[in-house]
Amino acid sequence: MAKQKFDPAKIDFGLDSFGDIPLSASGQLLSQAAAIRQVVAEGVLADELGLKVIALGEHHRADYAISSPDVVLAALAARTKQITLASGVTVLSSDDPVRVYERFATLAALSNSRAEVVLGRGSFLESFPLYGYDLRDYDLLFEDKLSLFAELLKERPVTWSGKTRSSLKQMDVFPKTEQALPVRIAVGGTPASVVRTAKYGFPLTLAIIGGRAERFLPYVQLYQRAADQYQQPIQPLAVHSHGLIAATDDEAKELAWKYLRESFVKVGQERGWAPMGQEQFNFEINEGSFYVGSPETVAQRLARTIKQLGVSRFELAYGAGGLPAAQRMKLIELYAQQVVPRVRELLAEEE
Numbered sequence: 001m002a003k004q005k006f007d008p009a010k011i012d013f014g015l016d017s018f019g020d021i022p023l024s025a026s027g028q029l030l031s032q033a034a035a036i037r038q039v040v041a042e043g044v045l046a047d048e049l050g051l052k053v054i055a056l057g058e059h060h061r062a063d064y065a066i067s068s069p070d071v072v073l074a075a076l077a078a079r080t081k082q083i084t085l086a087s088g089v090t091v092l093s094s095d096d097p098v099r100v101y102e103r104f105a106t107l108a109a110l111s112n113s114r115a116e117v118v119l120g121r122g123s124f125l126e127s128f129p130l131y132g133y134d135l136r137d138y139d140l141l142f143e144d145k146l147s148l149f150a151e152l153l154k155e156r157p158v159t160w161s162g163k164t165r166s167s168l169k170q171m172d173v174f175p176k177t178e179q180a181l182p183v184r185i186a187v188g189g190t191p192a193s194v195v196r197t198a199k200y201g202f203p204l205t206l207a208i209i210g211g212r213a214e215r216f217l218p219y220v221q222l223y224q225r226a227a228d229q230y231q232q233p234i235q236p237l238a239v240h241s242h243g244l245i246a247a248t249d250d251e252a253k254e255l256a257w258k259y260l261r262e263s264f265v266k267v268g269q270e271r272g273w274a275p276m277g278q279e280q281f282n283f284e285i286n287e288g289s290f291y292v293g294s295p296e297t298v299a300q301r302l303a304r305t306i307k308q309l310g311v312s313r314f315e316l317a318y319g320a321g322g323l324p325a326a327q328r329m330k331l332i333e334l335y336a337q338q339v340v341p342r343v344r345e346l347l348a349e350e351e
Contacts, residue, residue, distance in 0.1 A: 008347035011306060012313040013340045014053025015046055015332065016088050016240050019066030020263070022325040029322060035065035038325050040075050042332055047080035049336035055088030055118060055240070055315055060126040063266070070103045077111035085111055088240070088315070089120030089186045093141035094127040096165065097149040098173055105177050113179040118205060119146065120186040121193070140164060143196070146185075150200050153181060184238065187219070194219050198226035203235035206309075208289045209242060209317075213305040220309055236312030239305065243291035243316045244323070245298050245334045255323065256292045257281060263321030291316065295338035302339065303346035 021035045030038065043054045054076065056069040066072055073085040085107060090100055100117065108115035121142045122128075128135050144162040151158045155176055161167035185197040186205040197204045204223050206216050220237060227234045244260055246252035265275045276284075284290040291298045306314060316335060319328045 008344050008351065011311065011344070011347070012052035012084075013335075013343075014051055014055060014084070014086075014313065014315045015042070015335075016055045016057065016315040016317040017042070017066070017319055018057040018059050018064040018317075019072075020319045021063060021065060021322060022319060022328055023322050025324070025326060030325065032065040036072060038328070039066065039072060040079065042319075042328060043076040043083065043085075044079050045329060045332050046336065047076075047083040049333065051083060051332075051336050051340070053084040053086055053116075053313065053315060055086040055116075057088045058091050058122075058127070059124055060130055061124065063263075070107050073115070074107055074110055077107060077114065080111075080114075083114065084116050084182075085114050086116040086184075087118050089118045089122070091122035091127050092119045092145050092149065093121050093138065094131045094133050095145075097145045097152060098168075101149065101152040101173055101181070102175070104181055105173070105175050108177045108179070108181055109175055113177070116182040116184065118184040118186050119149070123188055123207075137164065146196070146200065149183075153183065186240070189216070189219065191219070191222060194223050195226045198223050198232055199230045201227070201230075201232035201235070203238065205238040205240060205313075205315075207240045209240075210284070210289055212287055213239070213241075213289065214308050217309060237310060238313035238315060239309065239311050240315045240317055241289045241291060241305075242320060243298060243318060243335075244320075245291075245293070245295060245331050245339060246327075247294065247334075249293045249297050252293045252297075253285065255327065256285065256290065259321035259323040260290065260292070261321070266321075295334050295342060298335075299339045299342035299346060303343050303350075306343065307347065307350065 017039050019035055019039050021029050024030055046054050056066050056072055058069050060067050069087040076085055104115050104117045141164050144164040148160050151160050157170040157172045158168050159170055184203045184205050186207055187193040188207045224234050244252050244256040261276050261281050285292040291301055318331050
C-alpha cells in the first residue's frame with residue numbers, strides 16, 4: 001500500500017463558502033446578489049494572500065446565495081491568478097454529468113487549468129424536488145451518474161448506459177481541457193461513499209462538521225484499504241471544517257456563539273436536532289470540529305488534526321450564520337497571514 005508521504009511544506013490551505021448572507025456595516029443582511037459579490041471579493045483577497053484553494057458549495061435555499069458555483073468561480077477566474085477554483089460541492093445526483101463536465105471544462109479554459117470539481121450527494125436536499133428527482137433514488141442517482149462522469153474524464157467518445165438518464169453511444173463532449181480536470185469526492189462519513197471514492201481512484205474530502213477529528217481516522221484507513229483492494233493510488237486527503245478566527249480567543253468565541261452556533265441551531269431546527277447548548281459549543285471549539293480562537297489557538301488545533309489524519313489539504317468553512325462582511329475579510333487575513341505560517345512551523349517542529 002503506497003501511502004502519500006507527509007510533508008508540512010506541501011499542505012494546501014484554502015477556504016470554503018456556501019455564500020452565506022453576511023451583515024453589512026450597518027447591521028443589515030446583504031441581498032443575495034451582494035452576498036455573491038462579497039464572495040468574489042473574498043476569493044480575490046485569498047488569492048492575493050497566497051491561499052491555495054477556494055471551494056464554493058451549491059445550495060438552493062434562502063440563507064445561502066450560491067446555487068451555481070461554477071458561474072461564481074468563472075468570475076473569480078477573471079480576477080485571480082493562482083488560487084484553485086473548486087466547487088464544494090457540486091450535487092451530481094440532481095445534475096447532468098455531461099453538463100457538469102462541460103461547465104467545469106469551460107472554467108478550466110477560463111482559469112488556465114485552475115478548475116476543480118468536487119462531487120457529492122448533497123447534505124441539503126432542496127435540489128432534488130427543484131429539478132424533479134425522487135429522493136428514494138438518492139443513492140442510485142449518484143452511483144449511476146458518477147460512473148458516467150468517470151467516463152467523461154477520459155475525453156474521448158463515450159458509450160454508456162445506466163438507469164437514471166438516457167444512454168450515450170460514441171458521443172463526445174466539448175470543450176477539451178488542456179490538462180486533466182481534477183476531481184474530488186466529498187464525504188460526510190458514510191463508509192460506502194468512502195469505498196466508492198477509492199474504487200474510482202478519486203481523492204477524498206472529509207467534511208468534518210461535528211465531533212473530534214480523530215473519530216474520522218477509521219474512514220481514512222478504510223479509504224487506504226479500499227484503494228489497495230481496487231489497485232488504485234492513495235490520493236491526498238482533504239478536510240473541510242468550520243472555523244472563526246479573531247484577534248483574541250474571547251472575541252472569536254463571542255462571534256462564533258452569535259453566528260456559527262446560530263447557523264447550526266437553524267439547521268438543527270429543520271432536522272429535529274436539539275439546539276446546540278453551551279456545553280456542546282464548548283466541546284466543539286475546544287476538542288471538536290470548530291476551529292475557533294486567536295491565530296495561535298486555531299493553529300495549534302489545526303496542526304493536531306492535520307497530523308492525526310495525515311491531511312494534505314485543509315479548507316476552512318468561514319462566514320457562517322451572517323458573520324459581518326468586514327469580519328469575514330479580517331478572518332481571511334488572519335488565516336492566511338498568521339494561522340497558516342504558524343501551522344507549518346508547528347508541523348515542521350514535530351518532524
